[in-house]
Amino acid sequence: MNAPFSATAVLLAILSLQVPSAARGGAADTAQTLDAYLSARTRLGRFSGAVLVARGDRLVFRKGYGWANVARRLPYTPETRQPVASITKMFTAMAALKLRDAGALKLEDSVCVHLNSCPDAWKAVTVQQLMRHTSGIPDYEEPLELGSEKYLAVMTQAGTSRRLVDEAKTKPLDFPPGTKFRYSNTGYLVLAQVVESAAKKPFNDFVSEALLRPAGMRQAGLFDGTSTPERLATGYTHPDLGWAKVLAGAPLTDGHLVPLPRFPLTPPAGDAGLYATVDDLLAWNRVMDGSALVPKAEADEVFSPGLENYGYGWFSGEGFRRRRFRHNGALPGYTSDLVKFPDEGLTIVVFSNLDRARLSVIVRDVTAIVLGDPFDMPVSGAVVPLAPADVARLEGAYRTADGRTLTITKLPDLLTARLEGRYTAGLVPLSPTRFYFPLGDGTASFALGEDGRAASVNIRYGGEDHVATRVAAPPTSHPR
Numbered sequence: 214m215n216a217p218f219s220a221t222a223v224l225l226a227i228l229s230l231q232v233p234s235a236a237r238g239g240a241a242d243t244a245q246t247l248d249a250y251l252s253a254r255t256r257l258g259r260f261s262g263a264v265l266v267a268r269g270d271r272l273v274f275r276k277g278y279g280w281a282n283v284a285r286r287l288p289y290t291p292e293t294r295q296p297v298a299s300i301t302k303m304f305t306a307m308a309a310l311k312l313r314d315a316g317a318l319k320l321e322d323s324v325c326v327h328l329n330s331c332p333d334a335w336k337a338v339t340v341q342q343l344m345r346h347t348s349g350i351p352d353y354e355e356p357l358e359l360g361s362e363k364y365l366a367v368m369t370q371a372g373t374s375r376r377l378v379d380e381a382k383t384k385p386l387d388f389p390p391g392t393k394f395r396y397s398n399t400g401y402l403v404l405a406q407v408v409e410s411a412a413k414k415p416f417n418d419f420v421s422e423a424l425l426r427p428a429g430m431r432q433a434g435l436f437d438g439t440s441t442p443e444r445l446a447t448g449y450t451h452p453d454l455g456w457a458k459v460l461a462g463a464p465l466t467d468g469h470l471v472p473l474p475r476f477p478l479t480p481p482a483g484d485a486g487l488y489a490t491v492d493d494l495l496a497w498n499r500v501m502d503g504s505a506l507v508p509k510a511e512a513d514e515v516f517s518p519g520l521e522n523y524g525y526g527w528f529s530g531e532g533f534r535r536r537r538f539r540h541n542g543a544l545p546g547y548t549s550d551l552v553k554f555p556d557e558g559l560t561i562v563v564f565s566n567l568d569r570a571r572l573s574v575i576v577r578d579v580t581a582i583v584l585g586d587p588f589d590m591p592v593s594g595a596v597v598p599l600a601p602a603d604v605a606r607l608e609g610a611y612r613t614a615d616g617r618t619l620t621i622t623k624l625p626d627l628l629t630a631r632l633e634g635r636y637t638a639g640l641v642p643l644s645p646t647r648f649y650f651p652l653g654d655g656t657a658s659f660a661l662g663e664d665g666r667a668a669s670v671n672i673r674y675g676g677e678d679h680v681a682t683r684v685a686a687p688p689t690s691h692p693r
Contacts, residue, residue, distance in 0.1 A: 244274045246582050249573075253591050255279050258463035259448070260575060262565035263291045263489040265491040266583055271557040273583065275491070279465050281446040281566065284472075291491050293430055295446040295564050296478070297549045299543025300494070302401050303515075303526030305483035306344045308408045310511060310525065317411040320344070324403060327410040332382045338390045341403040344526065345394070345519040349386035352397040353377045360450070360545045360568070369474050374482045376403050394520035405483025416481030419513050427506050429496045433489035438479030442488055448473045448546015449557040456641045457596040460649060462651040470567070471545035473573060485544060485681060491562040494551050498560045501538075501553065516555075533584055541572070552580065559583065574654045577675055587676030592656055594643040602667045603645040604628060606666045607659055611681035619681040621670065629656060630672065 247264065254260035261279025265272075312318045318327065320341035325331035327340075335350070342348040357364040369371065381399045388395070405416045412419040417435040425433050434442060449470040454463055463469060476585035478486045505511030516538050518529040527538045535557065541550040546568050552561040561583065563576050577638035580590040603625045611619040618633045628648065640648035642655050646667070648657040653674025662683075663666030671678045 215261075215494075226652065243583060247274050247579060250578060250582060250588070250590060251276070251278055254575065256462065256464070256591055257591055258465050258467070258548060259459075259591060260565060260569075260570050261289055261465055261567045261571065262295075262446075262563065263289055263293060263491045264564075264575075264579060265291060265495055265560070265562040266494055266579070267560045281444070283447070283465060283470055286682070289446060289566065292432070292444060293446050293564075293644045294444050294488050294490050295448075295549070295566055296436070296476075296485065296488050296542075296544055296547050297494070297551075297564075298544045298547060299398070300489075300540050300549055300551055301483065301485050301487040301544040303540055304420055304424055304487060305401055305404050305408065306526035307424055307507070307515070308412075308416075308483075309340055309344060309404060310515070310578070311423050312408060312411045314511075318407070324348075324407055327407040328403075330382070330409075331409075334386050335382070338386075340404070340407055341408070342390050342402045346396050346400060346523055347391050347394055347520055348397060348403075349388045349390045349393070349395070350381055350397050350400045351384055351387050352395065353381065353399045353402075354641075359543065365474070365545065368476045371477050372479050372487075373477065374402050374405070374479050391587065394523060398682065401484035402482070405481035405486075409481050416483065417486075424491075428500045430489060430493040433487060435480060435486045435494040436476075436478040436482065436488060438477045441475065445475075446487060446547075446564075448475065448544065448566050448568065450546060450568050456649070460592065460594055460641065460643070462593060465567075470653060473568075474544075476544065485542065491564055494562045495560055496550065498562075500552055502555075502558075504603055533580060533586060535584075541576075543568070543667070552576065562618045571654060581676050588656065589673065589676055592643075592654065594649070597642050597644060599628070599642050599645065602690055605640075606661065606671075607646075607665070609672055610683050610684040612684050614679045618684070619670070619672075621667075630670075 251260060251264060255278040258322040260631065263277040264274060265557040268272040275291050277288060278291060279289050281287045312321055318340060322340050323336050324338045324340060324343065325336050330435045340347045343639055357367055377399060408419060409416040421434060449468045451471055480486060500506050501512050503512050510537055515525045516527055516529045518524050522528055522530045527540055529538050535554050538553040539551060546566060548565050548568055548570060550563045561580060563572060563579060565572055578588045595674055608621050608623060613619055620631045622629050628635060629639055631637040636652060638650060638652035640650060642648050650657045650672055655674025657670055657672045659667040659670045667683060669682045671682060
């Protein structure tokens with residue numbers, strides 16, 4: 214057995230020990246494993262919020278972490294409310310469907326049938342195209358850049374929802390309606406106005422009366438633009454702390470968290486105006502299993518994918534080798550995710566009031582734990598300096614199992630991994646042979662060969678190993 218293969222085998226054996234037995238399909242309690250994982254992220258300052266997991270009518274896990282308000286030391290609990298941002302869209306779309314069912318509108322209607330003032334360019338836009346993000350109406354959020362000073366200046370003003378629609382009316386469409394998918398928050402602001410017109414009552418009132426209350430979403434509501442609901446979490450962000458601080462751990466109470474102003478979200482904010490608890494979204498997810506409120510045929514219609522797998526307020530596709538329906542939401546200070554695995558009867562809800570919590574990674578790992586797939590505990594450690602000799606033994610070309618070339622090189626600031634056709638990512642040293650891999654929130658571990666140089670590297674993230682072996686340098690030719 215040659216040296217590179219031996220080193221790789223040893224490396225894989227060591228890394229397999231990083232995954233708790235519950236993730237490998239053992240008998241360990243899922244709730245206990247979830248709590249250990251989420252507690253670790255919270256201790257490191259990388260999570261604050263709540264997580265809920267249910268299988269059918271059985272509650273598997275429900276717990277809060279961190280702080281709803283750091284200054285007042287108010288814990289974040291499952292009863293804490295927070296804005297769910299774009300998850301609102303599934304309720305706006307369902308409101309339109311309920312009005313369709315009542316004969317108050319048709320999905321094929323031009324939006325101009327329901328709007329008092331409508332530009333000529335919008336006459337070809339249908340209600341259904343708003344619901345599926347194929348209207349061509351340009352998204353207001355993209356040019357503002359979420360979380361930027363310009364974004365905050367615009368979004369913290371009163372009356373923003375209607376003003377953004379009025380501004381959109383003066384702009385050309387991005388493409389002919391129905392020909393492309395392009396996610397448009399503006400489209401859902403327009404859809405909320407269509408709902409309001411067809412219902413002949415304020416958007417907030419109709420959604421609350423027709424959907425939230427009948428679904429048993431007792432703590433959910435829509436922002437009215439003025440008052441702040443009780444038990445609403447404060448949203449936080451923080452400046453760049455540097456890798457040394459992040460990897461060593463930055464407790465939430467260290468003083469670096471910056472509270473963000475709450476947006477008025479003046480109605481009708483059909484793109485992002487809903488607040489809720491994790492319990493409320495579980496109640497809604499159960500309604501979407503087929504119910505008196507949303508019959509099975511209508512739920513199937515909602516989940517039926519259009520372009521880019523977008524249904525009516527839900528993304529429909531696959532994840533973890535299973536059918537999966539989901540939508541996430543993000544506002545400065547808040548992130549949220551609602552995931553439904555229909556064939557398993559599985560619901561996962563994750564809220565965070567820390568917008569740098571990397572919620573997509575947390576949802577990935579929580580899902581893996583619940584489904585018994587491999588995962589890794591959060592990476593932590595002390596950042597160490599590398600000597601030139603340390604770098605030299607790692608640099609070079611490596612070959613992955615699928616034949617791609619992985620190149621390890623030293624750039625001015627960081628050792629860098631570049632995978633052909635896939636990514637270029639920095640590596641943060643935790644030892645001369647072990648690195649944090651920020652792109653995947655994982656690690657890169659090098660195994661040294663008998664010559665002292667790295668024989669292989671394993672870039673591990675999401676509970677999966679991606680091993681590449683060093684490409685042998687071509688023999689040096691000498692003139693005769």
